[in-house]
Amino acid sequence: MPKRLELLIPPPIVALLSALAMWGVAWAWPNLVSRFEHQAVLGYALIAIGIGFDLVSIAGFLRARTTVTPLAPEKASTLVTDGLYRITRNPMYLGLLLILTGFAVLRGSPINAIFLVTFVLYLNAFQIRPEEERLTKIFGADYESYKQRVRRWL
Numbered sequence: 001m002p003k004r005l006e007l008l009i010p011p012p013i014v015a016l017l018s019a020l021a022m023w024g025v026a027w028a029w030p031n032l033v034s035r036f037e038h039q040a041v042l043g044y045a046l047i048a049i050g051i052g053f054d055l056v057s058i059a060g061f062l063r064a065r066t067t068v069t070p071l072a073p074e075k076a077s078t079l080v081t082d083g084l085y086r087i088t089r090n091p092m093y094l095g096l097l098l099i100l101t102g103f104a105v106l107r108g109s110p111i112n113a114i115f116l117v118t119f120v121l122y123l124n125a126f127q128i129r130p131e132e133e134r135l136t137k138i139f140g141a142d143y144e145s146y147k148q149r150v151r152r153w154l
Contacts, residue, residue, distance in 0.1 A: 043106035050098030
């Protein structure tokens with residue numbers, strides 16, 4: 001992977017660009033949009049859960065007094081492994097994925113699943129792997145042990 005893209009675009013910006021692409025697809029091809037009962041409830045529920053994941057995760061970092069910025073993982077001062085971090089190593093990114101999934105449901109185009117997959121692949125390659133490399137350098141065996149216990153996404 002080209003190093004120049006690693007840790008370059010903050011994940012919330014990647015999520016926003018993905019949401020804009022989803023909106024564009026639904027707008028450009030309205031004949032592909034499908035509607036179903038309780039679609040709005042499902043979409044907004046996923047968005048709310050995603051926002052909850054993000055807020056709880058950020059609060060965990062703030063309580064631990066470590067950096068929240070995804071562009072400088074080398075500034076991490078504490079390895080956070082409690083709360084949502086017991087079930088996923090990346091609850092903030094999972095929160096963004098849930099928000100995007102909710103938005104995809106609201107937009108109603110099955111093509112939007114492509115943007116969800118692309119979001120995960122992009123984050124894995126250009127955000128999470130570089131973060132993991134840097135966190136391994138900072139926290140060593142503690143981080144390696146954590147990686148063995150807790151999955152990257154779910």
